Amino acid sequence: MVLDLFLYFISYNFILHKQILDLGFVAISPHITAFIISFCITFPLGFLLAKYITFSQSDLRGHIQLFRYGVTVFMCILLNYVFLKLFVEQFHWYPTISKAVATVIIAIYSYLSQKHYTFRQAAKG
Numbered sequence: 001m002v003l004d005l006f007l008y009f010i011s012y013n014f015i016l017h018k019q020i021l022d023l024g025f026v027a028i029s030p031h032i033t034a035f036i037i038s039f040c041i042t043f044p045l046g047f048l049l050a051k052y053i054t055f056s057q058s059d060l061r062g063h064i065q066l067f068r069y070g071v072t073v074f075m076c077i078l079l080n081y082v083f084l085k086l087f088v089e090q091f092h093w094y095p096t097i098s099k100a101v102a103t104v105i106i107a108i109y110s111y112l113s114q115k116h117y118t119f120r121q122a123a124k125g
Contacts, residue, residue: 001107003045007038008099031088031095035080043073055119068118075113076106 012018012034021033028036047069051062058065080102087098 001103004038004042005096005100005103007041008034009096011037012095029088031084031098032081034095035084035099039077046073050114050119055114058119058121060119065119069114072110072113072118076110079106079109 012030015037016030016033018030020030021028047066050069051058051065060068083102083105084095084098087093087101088095091098093101
């Protein structure tokens with residue numbers, strides 16, 4: 001989570017210089033582009049940390065965990081997008097603060113979904 005916020009801040013302020021990324025066929029706002037940049041780094045790292053450190057007791061097969069992790073992360077992406085659009089464009093909050101608030105909300109959702117869906121343990125019986 002800290003790495004995600006750090007990468008977002010660096011991307012937004014120093015890589016993108018708070019400017020829209022114009023790809024010719026689409027223009028992406030800097031707060032969304034910064035989110036995409038940080039996501040590309042934190043997705044694989046997050047899966048490995050969750051699999052081998054946080055939820056190492058899970059007995060599900062790795063490819064099932066990865067698929068479920070992808071589904072959960074996809075939901076987190078949608079939530080991130082919605083929260084960033086809402087906080088930055090509607091509430092006019094500073095993007096890094098918006099990202100921090102969104103991250104806290106999504107971290108709670110993510111932990112619960114990872115624990116009870118992605119890396120759950122088989123019922124003992």
